[in-house]
Amino acid sequence: MTDLLQRARRVGAEVAAQHAGAVDADARFPRESFAALKAEKLLGVMVPAEFGGAGASISDIAALCHALGQHCASTAMIYAMHQIQVACVVRHGLQSAWHRALLQRLAAEQLLLASATSEAGVGGDVRSSVCAVEAEGGRFKLSKNATVISYGADADGILATARRTPESPASDQVIIPVLKGDYRLEQTSTWDTLGMRGTCSNGYWLHASGDVEQVLPLPYADISAQTMLPTSHLTWSSLWLGIATDAVARARAFVRAEARKKAGSVPSGALRLAEAVNLLQLMRSNVVAAARQYEAALGSAERLTALSFAVAMNNLKTGTSQMAVQVVNHALLICGIAGYRNDSNFSVCRHLRDAHSAALMVNNDRILANTANLLLVLKDDPGLFP
Amino acid sequence: MASVTDMIRDVIREGGALPVDIATLGDTDDLYTAGLTSHATVNLMLGLEEKFDLEFPDRLLRRRTFESIAAIRTAITELLDEKVAA
Numbered sequence: 331m332t333d334l335l336q337r338a339r340r341v342g343a344e345v346a347a348q349h350a351g352a353v354d355a356d357a358r359f360p361r362e363s364f365a366a367l368k369a370e371k372l373l374g375v376m377v378p379a380e381f382g383g384a385g386a387s388i389s390d391i392a393a394l395c396h397a398l399g400q401h402c403a404s405t406a407m408i409y410a411m412h413q414i415q416v417a418c419v420v421r422h423g424l425q426s427a428w429h430r431a432l433l434q435r436l437a438a439e440q441l442l443l444a445s446a447t448s449e450a451g452v453g454g455d456v457r458s459s460v461c462a463v464e465a466e467g468g469r470f471k472l473s474k475n476a477t478v479i480s481y482g483a484d485a486d487g488i489l490a491t492a493r494r495t496p497e498s499p500a501s502d503q504v505i506i507p508v509l510k511g512d513y514r515l516e517q518t519s520t521w522d523t524l525g526m527r528g529t530c531s532n533g534y535w536l537h538a539s540g541d542v543e544q545v546l547p548l549p550y551a552d553i554s555a556q557t558m559l560p561t562s563h564l565t566w567s568s569l570w571l572g573i574a575t576d577a578v579a580r581a582r583a584f585v586r587a588e589a590r591k592k593a594g595s596v597p598s599g600a601l602r603l604a605e606a607v608n609l610l611q612l613m614r615s616n617v618v619a620a621a622r623q624y625e626a627a628l629g630s631a632e633r634l635t636a637l638s639f640a641v642a643m644n645n646l647k648t649g650t651s652q653m654a655v656q657v658v659n660h661a662l663l664i665c666g667i668a669g670y671r672n673d674s675n676f677s678v679c680r681h682l683r684d685a686h687s688a689a690l691m692v693n694n695d696r697i698l699a700n701t702a703n704l705l706l707v708l709k710d711d712p713g714l715f716p
Numbered sequence: 717m718a719s720v721t722d723m724i725r726d727v728i729r730e731g732g733a734l735p736v737d738i739a740t741l742g743d744t745d746d747l748y749t750a751g752l753t754s755h756a757t758v759n760l761m762l763g764l765e766e767k768f769d770l771e772f773p774d775r776l777l778r779r780r781t782f783e784s785i786a787a788i789r790t791a792i793t794e795l796l797d798e799k800v801a802a
Contacts, residue, residue: 500751501752
């Protein structure tokens with residue numbers, strides 16, 4: 331086990347797990363988890379070593395999200411969303427002095443980054459913007475009616491998408507990191523949901539200003555295809571797998587306890603547990619294969635922007651998000667009323683509520699429609715191994 | 717006979733792939749900056765396959781292949797040459 335993973339497991343078991351119930355009940359930011367993640371220097375781990383980070387790979391990050399997801403899904407989701415933003419700066423900001431300085435601060439100060447991609451008025455299409463960067467004399471201004479900025483109030487910086495100029499079409503977007511002090515947030519909506527209650531995904535008006543050099547140079551379309559989408563789908567899938575893994579761990583413990591009570595007979599839940607473990611293995615294989623595929627393609631803009639790669643990452647997301655609910659549901663059936671209770675060691679209630687967010691955060695129907703469109707031109711790949 | 721470039725321009729115009737008139741754009745202008753969306757790119761690929769009676773292999777199905785009329789022409793010319801050679 332890597333040292334990073336050991337540290338994440340420690341934060342998960344000793345801190346996130348202890349406060350997960352309160353975070354869920356009060357729909358509040360998991361501040362204890364993030365204080366511990368900062369103390370363990372786990373927020374800046376993806377920053378390359380030359381800027382003071384640990385140079386963690388995408389597989390490392392996926393493993394950390396998986397570890398945290400087993401204890402507090404909200405903590406794991408915020409951690410994942412933060413790393414997605416860091417990945418954008420790491421992969422696309424090395425050519426600019428401003429972004430290199432940001433990388434140093436991410437490592438030294440363990441800053442927490444949030445995201446403002448969704449916006450009122452674009453029908454949920456994050457690849458379109460209404461707001462635009464208004465540049466003048468080396469400075470810019472930006473006002474965005476962001477329908478969601480998860481943990482916006484607790485973040486140290488936000489990556490916001492916008493049209494390149496006020497004259498640009500809706501699809502010609504850029505992405506800009508803005509740091510606390512550069513912006514003001516006006517809350518427009520609250521977050522009282524079925525699950526993932528600790529992500530505090532309120533809506534805000536974001537009013538930001540800064541230097542034009544803060545704008546990442548590559549078009550957002552490329553950053554999205556090469557980094558944001560694959561990193562999102564991989565980290566999310568990993569934490570959903572973490573939720574499912576812990577639900578199955580509870581079901582395993584339940585079946586073992588039953589088996590001990592009636593030694594010699596196989597408990598009724600054992601067969602379904604075998605099924606659940608089978609599903610979990612499929613889910614895990616899906617995540618591991620996608621992580622390998624992404625790492626093999628890294629560094630090649632051609633491979634990362636290929637339609638076949640987009641389809642593979644879309645499938646990862648739609649597949650694992652559905653399986654997470656399926657696996658947790660199996661765990662619920664195995665644990666029975668003990669699983670259905672909130673006050674039992676075998677409870678999988680929060681798991682189930684959290685897992686239901688998976689199909690909705692970037693709705694699977696939208697992703698499937700995107701895949702369906704790409705399949706109109708994509709040809710079959712007859713090979714087994716790429 | 718219409719040139720490859722003219723035929724590409726016809727497909728872009730007929731498919732309504734852009735929010736602006738293609739006649740206002742040069743051959744090397746960035747189509748994405750002009751408003752070509754990912755969704756419209758797929759329709760453009762389909763239109764080109766129909767117009768030139770060819771199929772884009774997966775290696776050409778990526779964003780940069782369709783970033784300008786010149787880039788599309790390079791891909792189409794390559795595929796047409798392959799067809800002649802076959």
